[in-house]
Amino acid sequence: MLKILKNLAPYKWFVAAVVLLIFGQSMADLFLPTLMADIIDNGVVKGNIPYIWEIGGWMLLISALGAVAAICASFYSSKAAMGMGRDLRRKVFSHVEKFSLQEFDEVGTASLITRTTNDITQIQQVVIMLLRMVISAPIMLTGGLIMAISKDAKLSLVIVAAMPVLVGAILLILKKGVPLFQEVQKRLDRLNLVLRENLTGIRVVRAFNRETEEKARLQKANRDLTDVSIRVNKIMAFMMPIMMLVMNLTVVGIIWFGGIRIDNGGMQIGDLMAYIQYVMMIMFALVMASMMFMMVPRAAVSAKRINEVLEMKPAFQDLGNKIADRERGTLEFDNVTFSYPGAEEPALSNISFKAKPGEITAIIGGTGSGKSTLINLIPRFYDISEGAIRVNGVDIRQATQDEVRSKLGFVPQKAILFTGSIADNIRFGKPDATPAELEHAASIAQATEFISGLKEGYETELEQGGSNLSGGQKQRLAIARALVRKPDIYIFDDSFSALDFKTDAKLRKALKDETKDATVLLVAQRVSTVVDADRIIVLEKGRMAGMGTHEELMKNNEVYREIAYSQLSEEEIA
Amino acid sequence: MSNGKRPQGRPGGGHPGGPPGMSMPGEKPKNFKATFKRLLRYLKPRQNRLIAVFIAAILSTVFMIVGPKIMGMAITELFEGAYNKLTGTGTGIDFGTIGQILMLLAGLYVFSSLFNYIQQYIMSTVAQDTVYDLRQDVNKKLEKLPLHYFDSRPNGEILSRMTNDIDTIGSTLQQSLTQFITSVVTLVGIIIMMLTISPWLTLIAFVSLPLSLFVIQPILKRSQKQFANQQKSLGELNGHIEEMYTGHSVVKAFGHEKKAVAQFDEVNEELYEAGRRAQFISGIIQPLMTLIGNFSYVVISVVGGILVTQRAISIGDIQAFITYSKQFAQPIMQTANIANIIQSTVAAAERVFELLDEEEEKKESTALHLERAKGEVVFENVDFGYGEDLLIEDMNIQVAPGQTVAIVGPTGAGKTTLINLLMRFYELNGGKIEIDGLDTRDMSRNELRQNFGMVLQDTWLFNGTIRDNIAYGKNGATEEEIVAAADAAHADHFIRTLPDGYDTVLNEEASNISQGQKQLLTIARAILADPPIMILDEATSSVDTRTEIFIQKAMNRLMEGRTSFVIAHRLSTIKDADLILVMDKGNVIEQGTHTELLEQDGFYADLYNSQFAEKVAI
Helix, strand or coil: CHHHHHHHHHHHHHHHHHHHHHHHHHHHHHHHHHHHHHHHHHHHCCCCHHHHHHHHHHHHHHHHHHHHHHHHHHHHHHHHHHHHHHHHHHHHHHHHHHCCHHHHHHHCHHHHHHHHHHHHHHHHHHHHHHHHHHCHHHHHHHHHHHHHHHHCCCCHHHHHHHHHHHHHHHHHHHHHHHHHHHHHHHHHHHHHHHHHHHHHCHHHHHHCCCHHHHHHHHHHHHHHHHHHHHHHHHHHCCHHHHHHHHHHHHHHHHHHHHHHHHHCCCCCHHHHHHHHHHHHHHHHHHHHHHHHHHHHHHHHHHHHHHHHHHHCCCCCCCCCCECCCCCCCCEEEEEEEECCCCCCCCCEEEEEEEECCCCEEEEEECCCCCHHHHHHHCCCCCCCCEEEEEECCEECCCECHHHHHHCEEEECCCCCCCCEEHHHHHHCCCCCCCHHHHHHHHHHCCCHHHHHHCCCHHHCEECHHHCCCCHHHHHHHHHHHHHCCCCCEEEEECCCCCCCHHHHHHHHHHHHHHCCCCEEEEEECCHHHCCCCCEEEEEECCEEEEEECHHHHHHHCHHHHHHHHHCHHHCCCC | CHHHCCCCCCCCCCCCCCCCCCCCCCCCCCCHHHHHHHHHHHHHHHHHHHHHHHHHHHHHHHHHHHHHHHHHHHHHHHHHHHHHHHHCCCCCCCHHHHHHHHHHHHHHHHHHHHHHHHHHHHHHHHHHHHHHHHHHHHHHHHHHCCHHHHHCCCHHHHHHHHHHHHHHHHHHHHHHHHHHHHHHHHHHHHHHHHHHHCHHHHHHHHHHHHHHHHHHHHHHHHHHHHHHHHHHHHHHHHHHHHHHHHCHHHHHHCCCHHHHHHHHHHHHHHHHHHHHHHHHHHHHHHHHHHHHHHHHHHHHHHHHHHHHHCCCCCHHHHHHHHHHHHHHHHHHHHHHHHHHHHHHHHHHHHHHHHHHCCCCCCCCCCCCCCCCCCCCEEEEEEEECCCCCCCEEEEEEEECCCCEEEEECCCCCCHHHHHHHHCCCCCCCEEEEEECCEEHHHCCHHHHHHCEEEECCCCCCCCCEHHHHHHCCCCCCCHHHHHHHHHHCCCHHHHHHCCCHHHCECCCCCCCCCHHHHHHHHHHHHHHHCCCEEEEECCCCCCCHHHHHHHHHHHHHHHCCCEEEEECCCHHHHHHCCEEEEEECCEEEEEECHHHHHHHCCHHHHHHHHHHHHHHHC
């Protein structure tokens, strides 16, 4: 938590101003009861109306000053708190942008999202509360105490007696309540889990006729949650009444003892009334301070989660500086071995091949054989363990990641598109692409037809994730996005799966001309789509089980033949 | 959420109020009145307790309101005693009377707190029990909803209605409802008390009311606008973060990190600006309220001073009056706030009720009974479509007991539909499906489904022990049966290698066992259930060869002696099948045995020849 609060450092002057202003405001607040006492003692009691006006004027002035201080404090505190939130968000986001896929795998995308959004908002909220209320608590507490004691030291014994009772009661309630709150959260999670299981497994539940049992399971989770919620609420029900009771009884005590003081002539009636105000301020400050104990543990959990992300170092550095232009349009794997961190066995071992311009290299293999892993190594999403990968004849570790990636046209398995227009999405591949270039890329990707069919053409706005397009349309845009860069190496990770047969064929034909000077790497599920490849690499369990043309492999490669035989039912023909 | 509550300051005691809770512009329910009434009906069974809560709340508030007045009496007594002593006309302060008054005051406060506690204590059971009932109703509704409901919307949305929305209702019941009552009672009580002290002073206090409304209203409006802006920017930012994180590989591949950060900065800056303003404006309200309060305090002091000198009012009454006038604004603010909260609560309730009102599965007829089918399955002139358009038209299939039916075709082009129809997850638009000659619509769904087993590619296991997960297939399965099923599914060995064996608890994502192992468990589950008809998906994903062989063997074992519908991925399965259904775009376009279909020289033959025979021949 403290570590996170260090992010307030750039705003230390704002925070200082807030402290100062709140100090001023507290002073004003503290001064007012004294003035009120004067009004009563010297004005109201004596019937001195001009005096009331005079002191009243002062009161208004001081309270106006207090209000101005409070408003300024609010100005600076919102600046500091929101500024810190902004900085923290930026810090986390730009840090995460540096992560390789390895870190994403480790934390999980969903978790990273919550950490960047909810957790930071949570922290921000707490900082606002801190700056707004908690800072004033100690000031009001000390100030109120000083004022009260200066008014009447002996009477302050009442406060001394009441304070521990109040603080003790609050802490006791919190001590009982907080663990129960955690239990509530746990049982709520449990209920959510059972509900989610019921939703995702609805077919299984019904197929096995387990509706009754599932209902009972839900009911139990519901009952458990309800029980503990009732318990926690019953404990929290003590909070307000006890706080009010202690405060009010303190006031009663003060009137009693204050009366004795007045009777002795040690105090005036106005002072007593002012005194009551001070006691209220003190008690209220104590309540505020106790609230800290509620807020901080919650924020601490968020802070920990954010720190975990910030402390995570990208697994490898971007240290290269060479230009990748030695042999354009070539890709070479030189005895590459790769293990996922913590894995016992390498995901890929001893992969070697070289692809030259104008060639098509296909990779085929069963699910889990390492096809996508192989592809993910080229843009250096992961760092290889042994061997070397050369793009345009240059080891990818010796060039910057940006340099390497700028040579690649990458089409992922799942067509990921972004909010924005269709043109924006294609331009994602080349920010300064001309309209002619956009159209050219779209036409090769066989996207022209459907784009021109849209009302707004290239300017059609996509919804988040491109959900207003069909799978095939998304895939074609993802292909156009890669084509528009005119890269030296094309990488297609099973990227034609959502296309119908006719489009698929047209696209392949158009691609051939486009990729004359480049090399093409193609991950495929289906044998039929790789028949024409110059080189087919057969992967099995991370190893190369063979390499050659379709005919060669059909003749002498058992694994390839098996794949070919088994695939009939997966064929997709329009 | 029920634990998101914080003790809310109630007016009383004359302390400066807490921060004014800023209300977001709440979402508006479509039909406030009807939904509200329906929500009240949930409270009906707890009517008596609720009445007790209200009485306790009113008593607690009334006692609290009377407090300052009594305190004023004590102070007057003090003052007069001291004054008389000073002027030498009396014997000094009458501590007997003051003692009595203070005892009374202390008693009032004790009772007020006591009733306050009683009110909150009872309300916690009222609120939570109501929420319990509501959740229970939703849970019961779950089993009655047709699958169509679940398929047509994201799980997240359904889940949110069941959890977040119900939680909102719960916390409103817990806090806001009684707060509303106490606020109203406080307001009325204070006005009455003020009037009894001095109508003139009350008039002055009332003058400050429009003043504060006049000042606060525009600020409140702007603040709401800024909060809405903040919410909007936050939504935008979160959307951007989500998009960039989920598309991380693409962002990296195209070197867009810098642009992503730049775009992020832009929205982040907007959020900062909107958030800063919203916070600032909401921070203004409290000081302004205090200022106005102090203003009316001075005026009351002046007028009060005049009245006191005329002996028209006692000094204690002035003290009491000041306390009242300070508490005056708070219940007004609170009521406005709560009105907002209640509105969004009713909107949440509306969403829950929407779910409860969804159309239920067609009532089942139980005219016929099917104990254990022999396994004959007949589709007769079946018409079916998910929407208006028919996906399947006039489909006819005949499957004899024990036969294997291979389903062939593009993935996703019919397997779910077929399961949906066979197991009657969806209703037919026309025609009928018969099992052993009995129309499936004339028997209960339970009886029908008892005759089916299902092993799909996406395994569904729940957070429990492996034993419980296998036992899911059969009610009251014995340990021997479970182990035998696991053994038959080639799962016994790997289960025993786990540290806790059959007692190993699968975690939430069931990520503590591999995908293939999960599949073996679902097969064991189906073997234990021992249904006469099986639906199988041969596809295995992310499975090593050894496990794959196990799965294959286990599936073959499962198909023995049963009518089986297999979503086929292996040539051997297809060739050996008694019937091949060639599916495309949801419909069965050809059917027959391998040889028959080849002779037909249609789609299947094309598929087979072009993709296999030729190339194999090369």
